[in-house]
Amino acid sequence: MKNKNIALGVVVLIIGLSIYYFESGKVKIDENPAQEVVVEEQENEQFQEIVLNKEGYIKDEKIVEQKNDLFKFAPELTGISGYINAPKSLTVGSLRGKVVLVDFWTYTCINCIRTLPYLKNWHDKYADDGLVIIGVHTPEFEFEKEYRNVLDAAEKYQLEYPIVQDNNYATWRAYNNRFWPHKFLIDIDGFIRYDHIGEGKYDETEEVIKALLEERMERYGTELKENDEEVGDVVDIEREKVGTPEIYFGYKFARGNFGNAEGLPPNKTVTYKLPSIAKNNQAYLGGTWKINQDDAELVSDTGRIILGYNSKVVNIVASSELGSIIEIYQDTRDLDEPKKGNDVEIINGTGILKVQDGKLYNVVDYEYGPGLLELIIDGKGFKMNTFTFG
Secondary structure (H helix, E strand, O other), rough: OOHHHEEEEEHHHHHHHHHHHHHHHOOOOOOOOOOOOOOOOOOOOOOOOOOOOOOOOOOOOOHHHHOOOOOOOOOOOOOOOOOOOOOOOOOOOHEEEEEEEEEOOOOOOOHHHHHHHHHHHHHHHHHOOOOOEEEEOOOOHHHOHHHHHHHHHHHHOOOOOOOEEEOOOOHHHHHOOOOOOOEEEEEEOOOEEEEOOOOOHHHHHHHHHHHHHHHHHHHHOOOOOOOOOOOOOOOOHHHHHOOOOOOEOOOOOOOOOEEOOOOOOOOOOOEEEOOOOEEEOOEEEEEEEEEEOHHHOOOOOOEEEEEEEEEEEEEEEEEEOEEEEEEEEEEOEEEOOOOOEEEEOEEEOOEEEOOOOOOEEEEOOOOOOEEEEEEEEEEEOEEEEEEOOO
């Protein structure tokens, strides 16, 4: 047992040292955030309330002192405006003695969505052994700040771990974060031991989870249960075959892959004309649109969007308060059954997408390769945020 303890300690120390340099640049938490916080009540009774560890933390002063010289202490949750699957008393500090995974995400981010099956799997496998996942929902677009929208997303993806709304980016800034998704693993003494940006490295992340839980078990005199439950609903992406980057229509996030000569002038209303030839990986608007911070908003009764892309999956993030109907054409032809995404219906031989709620809509899902996509929009007030691919 002594040799096992020594070996385990070496593994955990190596993991911590490997990220020490990266974590050393993290900013400290602002203890007095300026923004006003309005806490939403959770309405759905099916969600389970997390049990906080108020009295059960076993502290080893010597070990904590050693860690303090090596690792960054985890910032606290701050500026939280809503709680799902969790009481309002949820804090990182209240979970001392647990292993905590803080996951920065937002519900329209396709990269975040593809990580959710792994988070759900880790919650199912390790919650009883002391792992607590906290999904810190930091919105990219204004409509993602709505509590009801986040709650609906939690229900859709069957997320049972705690989720908090970081609408004013207070916790985001405390962790010096810049990315969705971004995972931080915090040990039983409150120190950040590992972090990972983006998708992937799921096996590596799980190995760190297990090592930190083993550290917890050693201190508490228990054993980690064996659990071989497989991850469900995984979407495998061949990234080298995705040739088109994300395309934004709001001026705040514009990346230069917008094709109209008029560009995306902030807060201006522009009548766009489609070109005779569309360049690949460039999006083009037709009709009259107002360019907002988050989106391009259709001002005319009808509008068009054309995109030459190279990918398997095409999604849009969009909304329409009054509802809009979109006809979808692929390579100048009707979008047929094999190519349509999950949110598209085939009506009288034409692909139809109905847009209202602000969310991600799956438009095309076929096979990797080039394609020419045309959206014909009927419904003033349609707001186009972004194209995403996979």
